[in-house]
Amino acid sequence: MAYVVNITSRAERDLAWLYEDINAEYSDAALKWYRGLKRATVSLEEHPNRCPVARKRGQLRHLLYGHKPHVYRVIYRVREKQKQVEVLHIRHGARRQPKASDLA
Secondary structure (H helix, E strand, O other): OOOOOEOOOHHHHHHHHHHOOOOOOOOOHHHHHHHHHHHHHHHHHHHHHHOOOOOOOOOOOEEEOOOOOOOOOEEEEEEEOOOEEEEEEEOOOOOOOOHHHHHH
């Protein structure tokens, strides 16, 4: 059964910032990469538990997208009872581990 993917307002802001940061409006390659990130995020509706558990955050998982050095982490939570995937945050993979306040 498919899960419903809910993207939080924080993750929406992350996507908007990323769109501007990579100049996706003016670059076909950047736009293609950005659309691939969004497709990968939505693909969590099928088999969301395929991605590893994020360190120190047992209930959170992360999807990695991109190639070094441009790897981004989609941090999300699976709610089994509701059959939902809640995308909490999207960040560059090289950044420090997120604090609990980053994911609220």
